Amino acid sequence: MIEILNGTVEHGDARGREIGFHTANLPINDREHLDGVWAGYAVVDGIRRAATISIGRRPTYYPDHACRLAEVHVLDFLGDLYGKSMRVELVTFIRGQQRFRNTPELVARIIDDVQVTRELTDIGEQFIRLPWIGLVAA
Numbered sequence: 098m099i100e101i102l103n104g105t106v107e108h109g110d111a112r113g114r115e116i117g118f119h120t121a122n123l124p125i126n127d128r129e130h131l132d133g134v135w136a137g138y139a140v141v142d143g144i145r146r147a148a149t150i151s152i153g154r155r156p157t158y159y160p161d162h163a164c165r166l167a168e169v170h171v172l173d174f175l176g177d178l179y180g181k182s183m184r185v186e187l188v189t190f191i192r193g194q195q196r197f198r199n200t201p202e203l204v205a206r207i208i209d210d211v212q213v214t215r216e217l218t219d220i221g222e223q224f225i226r227l228p229w230i231g232l233v234a235a
């Protein structure tokens with residue numbers, strides 16, 4: 098069963114851009130969804146894109162339990178999503194949150210996570226919502 102997460106995109110602390118995987122951050126209720134990395138989709142302005150989603154407290158950088166959040170890396174997308182409403186579809190659980198020894202080890206794992214997401218989602222199939230027709234293939 099697909100799990101859904103809705104929210105308004107907040108600013109992260111910009112490390113995402115430094116490590117090469119920028120993320121749209123969404124606040125998350127403490128009891129919602131399982132901590133870890135998921136393959137799924139992000140829908141903004143009616144456009145659905147493949148996304149790799151990390152839910153948790155970033156143990157690599159905050160050993161003392163920072164706030165819990167959902168970080169959404171939208172594949173092949175560089176636009177600014179700040180302030181936008183986003184619907185996230187968590188389709189497949191990939192792995193749990195890990196505490197890495199350093200940033201390069203985290204980045205190597207994220208590259209794998211994104212590759213797994215490409216295999217699990219049909220990124221060729223994207224749709225745009227046109228008000229007068231409904232959903233059409235992009």
Ligand SMILES: Cc1cc2nc3c(=O)[nH]c(=O)nc-3n(C[C@H](O)[C@H](O)[C@H](O)COP(=O)(O)O)c2cc1C
Binds near residue numbers: 150169
């Ligand atoms: C696909 C993906 C997987 C992630 N996995 C982990 C993880 O296992 N452990 C961890 O500490 N942080 C993980 N992160 C979170 C990164 O630490 C975080 O995105 C980065 O520090 C940027 O944070 P910022 O958006 O607040 O700047 C992951 C992020 C992404 C996008």
